[in-house]
Amino acid sequence: MTKYLALLAFAAALAGCSEQPLVAPKPTTFQSKARTVTDWSRLSVQTADDIMKYMPVVPDGDAGVHMIDGKPVGSNLLARRLFLHPADPTVPFNRTFHDLLSLELTRRGETVTRNPAGATIVNYDITVFSYNHPPADAHLPGSTTLLAGAAIGADAAFAAAPWAGLLVASAAVDITREVVLLLGDQPNAEVALDIEVMTDDRSVYKGVQFFYIEDGDVPLYVGALNTPKPNPLQTGPIAAAPTPARVMRVTAQ
Secondary structure, eight states: OHHHHHHHHHHHHHHHHHTSOOOOSSOGGGSOBOOSHHHHHHHHHHHHHHHHHHGGGSBOTTOOBOTTTOOBSOSBGGGSOEEEEESOTTSHHHHHHHHHHHHHHHHTTOOBOSOOTTSEEEEEEEEEEEOOOOOOOOOOTTHHHHHHHHHHHHHHHHHHOHHHHHHHHHHHHHHHHHHHHHHTOOOSEEEEEEEEEEETTEEEEEEEEEEEEOGGGGGGGOOOTTOOOOOOOBOOOOOOOOOOOOOOOOOOO
């Protein structure tokens, strides 16, 4: 009798778990999330990879030429030094992301400068979107099979020893609960990370990444109150290389 009561309680627990709200129709489980600084580092790696992949195809029309041989200074915008310009430096994410992105670009052989003069200016900004998604009713795939299989396994374990059956039932409940919690993750805050390079009021390179964040982490992506965002900086021409000075000495005859 004891084993059947345990199985009944186990079945009820699984049934209750299977009714937990899940994301539908697109679970966020498989979408990008940022919950730790490690996730910010992952974003910096992806951003650096995109810059290294797409920036070489952006021609540098304002590079200028050397005064001596008339040859262009650089063929594309990635040939210059890079200057990272956050839209709002008071945002905690921006300050950390700046250092992480600088590190990743340096690892890839690029030169990151603190002086925007003559550099390719990479502007970046973030926008936080807050939603109010109600819980979605969804069926946990395979919950009936899981329930039946766990009941059979627990019954077989009870045949060997009552305590073994209880362990099997408890383990199955824990696993099912974790699966439901994983699939049921539905954050209500999303961030868009916008990367842009501009020349002559034209956007010559742009990349956008979207990722979810926890509602309680929104302050990490919001700047100080009443702090206006600066305008994106323009990548200007490179100053022409000066002619080397010749030093002449005149001696009296």
